Amino acid sequence: MSELIPAAELAARNTSHFPNEDETYRKARNALLIKEIELRRQIEAVAGMRRSLPPGGAVPRDYAFVGPNGPVTLSGLFGDKDTLVIYSFMFGPQRKTPCPMCTSMIGSWEGKIEDIRQRVAVAVIARSPIERLLQWKIDRGWKQMPFYSDMDGDFTRDYVSAEDADMPGYTVFTRKDGVIRHFWSEEISFDMADPGQDPRGAVEQDALWLLLDTTPEGRGSDWHPSLSYGG
Secondary structure: OOOOOOHHHHHOOOOOOOOOOOHHHHHHHHHHHHHHHHHHHHHHHHHHHHHOOOOOOEOOOOOEEEEOOEEEEHHHHOOOOOEEEEEEOOOOOOOOOOOHHHHHHHHOOOOOHHHHOOOOEEEEEEOOOHHHHHHHHHHHOOOOOOEEEOOOOHHHHHHOOOOOOOOOEEEEEEEEOOEEEEEEEOOOOHHHOOOOOOOOOOOOOOHHHHHHOOOOOOOOOOOOOOOOOOO
């Protein structure tokens, strides 16, 4: 890769200027722009490290799930793709309602499933019966969300929580020469949260938070997305 131009030099090319802004605002905004360029580069560097990971462990079994049309295996979820993304949704049988944060995150995929499937296969898996998951899909007005039930819990215990706890999970698998391998999982746990922050991974998946991070109020600390807004 060509040597990068210093971020400050790139930021100096900025010609943006908005009505009635003063010198104090412009100076602070340009300083922020340098950090935004550096952040963009850090995000790409980390993504490059992720893509360069050596092969992960071979999947020990072809896990069984239940989908809208009946039984399906992990290998079957790949379809014609070589990469499979699975989100483990916090909606186990012990929960009366789904996790609002999980609901918000996967809801941001609704309407994008066809785009995602141009590149990779995707599935949302939870421990509840498929009928319960499909009812939640109806309740939320989702049309594309690909739900599957991990009824026996084998997949969840191996790749999300050995204790079969109601935990979120994001797992990527690859298939090459007939062998399915684990590629990457989110491994930042709740106890790794920084002071004053909600627990979160380094790869932000929810467009809600990305949008709020651009606002003066930010994400806030006294609210979470709701499961229903009436109407």
